[in-house]
Amino acid sequence: MTKLTDVAKAAGVSIATVSRVLNNPDSVNAATQQKVQQAIRSLNYKPSRVAQRLRSKGGNSKIIGLVLPDIQNPFYVDVIRGVEEAMYEKGYAAIMCNFAQNEDKERLYLDILQSESIDGLIVAPVHGRDQKVANMVLSGLPIICIDRGLTGVEADVVLVDNQQGAFDAISHLIKLGHQRIAYISGLPQIPTSKARLAGYEAAFKEYGLKVDESLIKYGDSKHESGMRLTAELLNLPTPPTALFTGNNLITLGALETIHSRGVKIPEEIALVGFDDMYWSISLNPPLTAVRQPGFEMGQRAAELLFQRIKDPSRPTVKVVFDAALQVRSSCGAAAKNAKP
Amino acid sequence: MTKLTDVAKAAGVSIATVSRVLNNPDSVNAATQQKVQQAIRSLNYKPSRVAQRLRSKGGNSKIIGLVLPDIQNPFYVDVIRGVEEAMYEKGYAAIMCNFAQNEDKERLYLDILQSESIDGLIVAPVHGRDQKVANMVLSGLPIICIDRGLTGVEADVVLVDNQQGAFDAISHLIKLGHQRIAYISGLPQIPTSKARLAGYEAAFKEYGLKVDESLIKYGDSKHESGMRLTAELLNLPTPPTALFTGNNLITLGALETIHSRGVKIPEEIALVGFDDMYWSISLNPPLTAVRQPGFEMGQRAAELLFQRIKDPSRPTVKVVFDAALQVRSSCGAAAKNAKP
């Protein structure tokens, strides 16, 4: 790798001058600038980001961390794409960490990121009381929480109105005549799981119905738990007539179980999922789902992060996107035993 | 951040000793070790990976680059998961770069990675003659190519037998009686597109059939091109009776167009996709697809990279996984105009 000294030698100046040409061109004579630029080009010099980072820490090393719970979930993939697009334009790189809903893994990655002297962090904390992330916020590192907030610490956050989204989904089902509506939740400690449950309960209350606790199941937010818990629900003496699944992967698991048993959707069981995918329409049947704008959320989080890196004292903001119900045919017809 | 000097002061030793306790404990007296360990723990000291990287370059900074064409493609997500799992166990971090099939973007990211002094790189080059990647290989950086090889340079590569996979898919269709089999290819410059086309042609030859060039379409490997090119095929005076899609996203695009036109699968058109997804069974109809073991490929690539980092002179290897056809119902029945 060619370095500053090589360029300096080639241009017949000191390394300080070369550095100035790069970072503060106005402070150097036009003719010298020419010479140096020439040398830089002919040697194809690229500064070492590592040395830059070591020397001047805090906000100008153009690398950030992105820590997410589950890369297998298409929603987070959209978030990544949004963040990445915004980063690319500014010449930033992201160290991507997928902690797979595992707190130990999250901690390790956060340690690594700190030790890498990142400029900032976009993170979906394992749960609301994530001490490690909280401490990093307090230490002054620019941090944007995405998808899930942090309780007890002031931090920027970008998320969706989960309660509203769940409320709309359940209301839709109730209006179609369903009363035995099951909910398969993701990990109960995740803030989004709680908010979606709250929306579920609020809808029942709104329509004067009573929640049947036996129809609420808690999984680990993954495909397998969707399969397993759907089976449990179908095995009940009186199975639910509708199912609300707490995320993407649970939905796919539920579909798999339902199909494998030959149960008909929506005739025998209606299905609404949290998290839409652009190919939801190609599922069997086309899935009714609550859509989170993951890409836009990622972009927004990146913008907020840039702002905070530039001005660490800016007051924190909370950006709440709408979660819109996409109605397709997976809960199209009224349930058999519907009571309007 | 606490640093070496802080620990040294607390333990009453020099920074050299602290460093030795960390990197070569046997070389320091047991009692001193105790003192130092104690200080490290009580100060919660974590070495700066940036400083480590600057000081001792080449193979022990525990960071690698992962450069992939399209994070929206579930196949690459599997690859990422495989790589990540292997990395995690060894305390490595990965800088993830998604170049979205864009060569400029790839180049920028590769520059950044070089400038970050990564230990190694796992990459799916934009095309077979990717000069930038080739140069990095020649410069001695440990590199593993995944999904696509590099022509003209010796480099490790992990991929699938794409030609065989396509051959099997087309043979399956031919045996079902199809003759007008369309192929929607991804970007033609991508090695996998070429290999899959070769498999397509080989199958036609094997069964003594003639390839109809008008049934071969080239897209950009994304969802939209799948939609658009499928529409073109369905608009033909004599549409194909079967469709072979070149990757994941094309398949989903094709499904969307086919459904939107109310064309029946497999009665009116049979469908086989390259790339399986764990939820392919929940598509409408359950998709017949060629499966690539992305997770295993990612793991293997990571292992090969570790080996190469340890021993840069190890001879290069080519690991070829099988691509297995998963038969489901999307091409279940024989075509209407079948001639056995």
Next chain:
DNA sequence: TTTCAACATGAAAACGTTTTCATTAAGTTA
């Protein structure tokens, strides 16, 4: 005792930048 090896430790250099401070040359004012 004297001489050596073995061990334990510290001082200092190096990695590639950025930035402060000092120095020189040139131009301006009185």
Next chain:
DNA sequence: TAACTTAATGAAAACGTTTTCATGTTGAAA
């Protein structure tokens, strides 16, 4: 012409490590 800005540049320190080299201490062999 003398005194003083201003502009342009270089020398050197600093960032936090690892590692080489030198130094001192201890115990064993002669």
